Every structure is written in structure tokens, then in C-alpha cells.
Amino acid sequence: ETELLGRRDLTGETIVTIDPADARDFDDAISLTRSQDNHWHLGIHIADVAHFVPEGSRLDREARLRGTSVYLPGRVLPMLPEIISNGLASLQQDRVRYAKTVVIEFNPDGIPLHTEFVNSAIKVSRRFAYEQVMPIIRNPDEFKKRVNKNVRGLLSRMHDLAIILRKRRFIAGSLELNLP
Numbered sequence: 001e002t003e004l005l006g007r008r009d010l011t012g013e014t015i016v017t018i019d020p021a022d023a024r025d026f027d028d029a030i031s032l033t034r035s036q037d038n039h040w041h042l043g044i045h046i047a048d049v050a051h052f053v054p055e056g057s058r059l060d061r062e063a064r065l066r067g068t069s070v071y072l073p074g075r076v077l078p079m080l081p082e083i084i085s086n087g088l089a090s091l092q093q094d095r096v097r098y099a100k101t102v103v104i105e106f107n108p109d110g111i112p113l114h115t116e117f118v119n120s121a122i123k124v125s126r127r128f129a130y131e132q133v134m135p136i137i138r139n140p141d142e143f144k145k146r147v148n149k150n151v152r153g154l155l156s157r158m159h160d161l162a163i164i165l166r167k168r169r170f171i172a173g174s175l176e177l178n179l180p
Helices: 058-067 083-086 130-138 149-171
Strands: 014-019 028-034 040-047 070-072 076-078 094-107 111-122 126-129
Touching: 014 149, 028 149, 040 126, 040 149, 070 083, 094 149, 130 149
Parallel strands: 014 126
Antiparallel strands: 014 028, 028 040, 040 094, 070 076, 094 111
């Protein structure tokens, strides 16, 4: 966790994962900051599995044969050994992990301006299930003792940017279908 191998050190940023409550793998995370020019900087962090699976290696060939992990009720048939899939390449809370990160800069109106891809090292500040997030956004004061200020602020910023991007999609002609 201390060997960052030329990666951008993002371990001091507030980063969260948000997954279904029954998720079995935690391979993506997000961060969001605002700069002094009021631009948004959205970080999308994907576990760097490839770091642990060199191309052409025996492990890579076996993973290609399996194609994906298979999730069955009460059982997982992993594509990769558990030490990688649920350990080294799992974005566990409070653990330094290697990631592939894209940072997208948006202006205040949600127009993308710049995209940067980097190899990074991250540390997830908090892991959430989808159902946990909206109550925190709606009533942040109720969660002061359970969710730290930085994480509450991140969730609020994420909601603000999501609303801006959603409005832009609808202005551009997006449809919303609510089907059973």
C-alpha cells in the first residue's frame, strides 16, 4: 500500500463507492471536486486489475477462457483468483488500491471541457449501497455523527452535478421512460 509505482497519489481525496446492497465486487469509485473557477472535476476510478494480470501470462490466458465471473445464488465462480478479485483489485474502504482514473472537467453549466486518464492510487473513504445515499443528500444534518463532513459534501456535490447533467440531457432531447 506504500509502493505507488509512479501512480498519481489520490489517496488524500474523498472517494466513495456506490453499489447495490447485494454487490459482491467493488471495482469502481467516484470523486468530485470544484475548483476556484467553479469548474467540476469528476473522478471515475476503476480497479486496475490489469496490473495484477500481465498480458499473455498464464493467469491472463485462463481469465480469457472464463470470460467473466459467474454469480450464482450463494456462490461465485471467479474469473480471477480471490486474492485479486476480492483483495488486491477490490476497492475496499480505507485500503490503498491501484486504479485507472479518468478525470473529466466540466464548466459550471455541465459542459465537458477536458478529460485526463491516469494510473492512480486511491483510498475509498466510504462504501455505500444505492439506498443509503439519497437519505444523506436529503437530510445531511441527520447523518453528522455517522457520515463525515467530507463525504456528505461529496454526495451533495454529486447530486448537484447530476441534476445539471440531467437537465442538459433533457434539453438535448433525452426521453425518460418509466416502464414496469
